[in-house]
Amino acid sequence: MLDDDTLKLVRLATAAAQDKKAFEVAILDVSEVTSFTDAFVLCSTSSDRHLEAVAEAVLRKVKENRRHPLHTEGGSGSQWVLVDYGEVIVHVFTEERRSYYNLEGLWGDARRLSPADIGLEEPGPLPA
Helix, strand or coil, X not given: CCCHHHHHHHHHHXXXXXXXXXXXXXXXECCCCCCCCCEXXXXXXXXXXXXXXXXXXXXXXXXXXCCCCCEEEECCCCCEEEEECCCEEEEEEEHHHHHHHCHHHHCCCCEEECHHHHCCCCCCCCCC
């Protein structure tokens, strides 16, 4: 179970990703299956440019709440950005890279949460 501070950080990162139209946003509560972090926030983007915009929005929104990442990795051309806040790790992927690494499958024993489960609205369907 995620504590209040961790849940707040998950909400901030998830809301920032949703605001920039990231899709397939998922939260994995890994607190019962690993000791190095409590939660993953995973989201998909449609391009490298979209990926960078989403990652920057997460960094900015969390920084506004006086939190700074311990480490960031990836960026332009990598198709994956990882932002490590200690108790929460945010993974921003292109669709292709997310499918390739399949973190949801790798961490299949973790409790999966949706944005609605943490008090955020689910985004509507993507335009056709």
